[in-house]
Amino acid sequence: MSTVTRKLTAWLAVSAALFLFSVVSRAQVYYGTVRGTVLDLSGAVMPGVEVVITNVGTNISQRVTSNEVGNYVAPNLIPGIYRVTAEKSGFKKFVADDIQLTATADRRIDIHLAIGSAAESVRVEGGAQLIETENGSLSDVKSREVFTYVPVNAEYRSIWNLVQLAPGVNGAYGHTYAGAGDGGNDGYDTNFTIDGIPVKDGWTGWTMGPTMTYIDSYSEMRVNINGTNASSGQSSEVAVVSESGTNRLHLEAWLHYNAVGFRARDFFDPVSPSGPPTWRPNFQVGGPVILPKIYNGRNRTFFFFSWQGLRGSQSPQTVDLTVPSADYRAGMFPSTIIDPQSGQPFPGNTVPASRISPVSKYYQDTFYPAANTGLNRYRNVKVFAQGNNSYATRLDHKLTDKNSLFFRILVERSVPAGRWDSNNPLIGVASQWRDNYLQVLSDTHVISPTMVNEFRVGHSSDESYYAGPNQGHTVVAASGLQLGNNLPDVPAMPAMNITGYNSLAQTPQGGWLWSTYHLQDSLFVVKGKHNLHFGTQISQYLGTMYPSSPSDVYGSFTFDGRFSGNPYADFLLGLPSGSSRRTSVSPTYPHRLNKEFYVTDDWKVTPRLTLTVGLRYTLLDPGTIAKNVIANFNVTAKALAIPASAQSLVAPEYKVDTPIVTADKVGLSDKLLNIDRNNFAPRFGFAWCPGSSKDLVIRGGGGVYYVGMQPYISDGGDAPYEINQSFTNSVANGQPLFAFPNPFPTAAVQGGSGGFAASGMNPKLSTPYSMQANFTVEKKVLGMGISASVMTTMARHTVFWHNLNAVPANTTPFNVKYASVP
16 A cells, blocks of 8 residues: 555545544535525514525425524525525415525525415515625625636636636736735635635645636635634635536537737737737536436436646747857867966867866767857747646535535646756756646535534645756766765756856756645534534645755856866866755655634524624644754754754754754754644624615624644755755866866865855744724615725734844944844
8 A cells, every 4th residue: 555545544534533523614615505584474483484495406405494583594505596485384485586696605585474375476586696784704706607708818717817806806917816815915814715625735825726727617706805704714715616517418618719919919019929829628518417227317416527628839939048169169269278287378279188078078069059150159949839638527416305415526737848948959858747636525414404514525736846857867977977876866967057158957856746635514503593603624734845955966066267267168177166066855745734613603683683703713733844854043042943853864064053952952842833822713793784675784894813824934954954065166286176077075175064044933933813804885776786895904923034144223333233143
């Protein structure tokens, strides 16, 4: 059994156990609610009336009963079009059609029963919800119709483009919104979910962007600018709902063609844009699951499948390199070249072939193209292909009249996008790929007419890797460089930086794998005028970071003409003026486990006044790096604090003056940060409809909102586990300190490691949070909902950096100032 399989099996086992014990979390990020009061025509409440809420598309119903004060609530309803009916002996049947329910929407449908025969009915039309009458949250909803018909002025028809149309959003264009927020919040205060499952990496707070690239497999997007309900962790949220099948078989296929030449010229550009076009083919199908003579899934089982892709080319890559001329390649120079061994000029200003380093000749002949423009210019152009595929499948099934579930899987895979590395065709094609996966399973169980439970478990992942085309071992063996026997087998290329020429180097490896395992369970209880929610949310974040340090082990070498008088002559002689390298303990494996709990009450004080009160408790893990390869600069001790278990992993080359202490010596755990356990977040909201009409509502609220993840020290590695080493070459009595094929000084003359930038975080750092409030007035006018809102945000305990090397401001003369910490 693989490590991944063992982890997944263990996690599912824990999930199953938690399901047996847990009560709840934030299901309303996906589901909607229909509520109201049953009255007779005199205005008296009517308890014991059965209310049926039916999804018109699937014909699946939820039955609830009005309680002792006439209230009914139907939570956990899939977004769609609904019909609400109510019947009682001696009264006409009540029917409300075309109730358009969006995700997290709270629709109020009051039922007025008139005396008469049950064969008669009173019908009303619901339509879209124009104003919010039940809570104080601020939100903006975009439906599938908006996805389809609103023009998106961008190459990608993505959720990210539509998010910017929501009021209050301050994110920049496209994916940069992943680090921005809405309602005055930053990225740490904004959550991103698909069907209620977070799509954030859980370590840095950045979203798994490609999961929201394609909009056509989703039915709705809601931007909660300021949530007043304790069921939401952050103050703002972007919640996306996937498309589901209905009783009607539906198939669509279309092609989105983007011709760069059709775009308008930017006002400041002299010419219109040009470049290759892209095609985005799309196909989707949904309906009831029907297996002829075996199974008829009408009114019971539904499917939806979509495929969306990208085919086309990247913008042309133009190459314009400065390369050595044919004479320079042969060691012939137009001016005097000094022989570093004798200190005298080379005869004929020519480096003898016997003195040209085999390492340099290999690099020159293998990676420098011959000039094709003038003496020393190489020019070329090429167009590389690009593409990706997104597959989404969803299955909805009604197990019993009281139990239903759905399962969805999303697979998004990119075709590796290639480019000539370092803009040099002979170095080869560097590429990057990125894959995203999302799975969610949800089960809704109607325990009684006044109690509903929803359990949800999900997983999202984001994996990407990029690197240059050459393996380090291959280049070292072919060139003859002597770099030691412990080189990692990774894409790498010792870099040659020659003054006046394009460097010979490739992209170091890089990438990440983020996996989020999420479990939540929601319990909804109706008690008189109170609608109670209880909840818990558990998120396990596992990561793998692929930094550049393994590639950097192979080193970088600089040639500036210090020894011969010409940079390229120094290169041919194999005499770098300086060399550098880095040690590595990568990759690193960060992980953390977050736990959150809440209780909230929507109290219908009067038919026109609703109060929302709640409390959320958040326990955020500062995180751990596998093998504990982290360090935190401790200001009091003026030393790097490290976990005791990581002492053996300190780089032998670490020889700087900053001392090292173990965490226990400075009163810390191996996390190097104290866990803040005082994260209580109260919430309050109200919605009031003054007067006799419900065309006007005054609402608002606010609360305390903690960030989605605790700030962390680092991704692991760095000093004192990874050390940057830099060496300066010199020549004494005709002998260099180092030269090809041994481009680093021997251990006997290595004076020490290079310097490093030590950073630290206050180990007693409190969890950052914001305090936010809003006030809104909404009114129906001419078939529209007009809204005016004011909102305020205040942040507390936010992270800021202080440079301890900076001299504090004071009146002491400059020449005698000293920093507080050296």
